[in-house]
Structure formats: C-alpha cells, structure tokens
Amino acid sequence: MYKLKTNQSTAKRFKVTSNSKILKRKSCKSHLLQKKSSKRKRKLRKISIVHCFDKGNFINNLPYFN
Numbered sequence: 427m428y429k430l431k432t433n434q435s436t437a438k439r440f441k442v443t444s445n446s447k448i449l450k451r452k453s454c455k456s457h458l459l460q461k462k463s464s465k466r467k468r469k470l471r472k473i474s475i476v477h478c479f480d481k482g483n484f485i486n487n488l489p490y491f492n
Contacts, residue, residue, distance in 0.1 A: 433487035440484065442491040448476040448484060
C-alpha cells in the first residue's frame with residue numbers, strides 16, 4: 427500500500443496530544459482589534475480543543491497523527 431500524504435496546512439495549524447485530542451488556536455485575533463474589548467482579546471489567547479464531533483474531519487488530513 428502506498429503512503430498517505432498529510433495535509434501540510436492542517437499539520438501546521440493543529441497539534442495532536444498524547445491522548446489524541448486536537449488542539450487549535452482561536453480565530454478573530456489577526457486584525458480589527460481596536461473594536462474588540464480587552465477581555466475578548468484576552469480570551470482569544472487561549473488554545474482550545476477541537477470538539478469530538480469535528481474530529482472526523484481531520485482523519486483524512488492527518489492520517490499518521492491518530
């Protein structure tokens with residue numbers, strides 16, 4: 427069987443933990459920041475976990491990270 431290719435854009439944006447949870451950064455932090463409150467920007471700093479219902483979307487893009 428041939429080797430499966432990893433989607434490099436997905437591999438750079440997401441990280442898989444040892445318990446096979448997928449970590450992601452929150453969106454809306456790149457521009458138009460002056461209208462967002464300090465509290466909102468502070469909460470956008472945190473890294474969040476991808477919901478279990480969305481894990482199926484990553485199986486094809488990250489074949490060797492399961």
